[in-house]
Amino acid sequence: MDIEEKFFSRHSPLIGEENIKKLRSSTLLIAGLGGLGCTVATLLVRLGIGRLHLVDSDIISPSNLNRQILYHYNDIGKAKVEVAEERLKAINPAVKIVKHKRKIERRFSLPEGIDGVVDCLDNFRSRYILDEFIHQRSIFMVHAGVSTYFGQVTTIFPGKTRSLRDLFPAVPDKVDPVFPPTVLIVASLQAAETVRVLCDSNGKLLNRIAIVDVLTSTCEIIEVKD
């Protein structure tokens, strides 16, 4: 058994060889390389995703280091996309990374050939733009957001669910404190949902919102109806 086979040997019995192949041939765009994006990218690379487009315009600052697990003290001042690429390729050199050092704004256009988007952004203004992009392309987006001890995850699937703007209309943007474990837990659910959608085109969070409460170690589901 070579390194590549061993790499996936602890989860391939769970998701199956076919899905390992499916992940290897898949391309995702991760919007935002903050707390959610770092954990989502790490998990997807460890799970064997084939290609990632990473979008973030920021540089690493000291306040990022409590929860943005791809970055170290010595990375302060460096571009997130550059450091993230280096660390992710160090985990699994087979992953193909395409960096986009820029914000999600109207003049951004989604790259060709992506199967889905993972929304790890930190503001709804950009999320609503991303929401429009995925509807133009008819591809899925797994959304998450975090604040203090709480976070939510849901899947937006054109034609099967409401749009993000329709689901969460007019959410004001503000910077809240956040308890670091909240970010990693919510991001892990987001990565798991992303793999489910990629592997069976469905997922468990279509028209459902998973709400994580780290204060009480609970997760509840809101069923959303038209």
Next chain:
Amino acid sequence: MERERGAYGGKTESTGNLVEVKFFATLRLALGVASLFLPLGKPVTVKEFLLLCSQKVGVDIDKKLLSGETLLRGTMILVNGRNILHDKGLATIITPGDVVSLFPPAGGG
């Protein structure tokens, strides 16, 4: 934090004249309550219902969420999973047996 039901509620069946109210995310911190049951003798609007909730919790929930006749940005109110903004807004009717969820989506990443 007060909790009248278990955390893993999922879809809950309310009984009799009770309405189950679930508070999520930062609203729990602000109100110090996760969920409660409110007896309701007759159907009321969402606006009237928020006043009843305020009396039950002892916190002016209505003042936190409303500006006059307008729902402030940032909090979803769902009646049986349906966002009131896709129904009749604050005039949406709540009847005994309904489940009301109040959820401010988290915006950080």
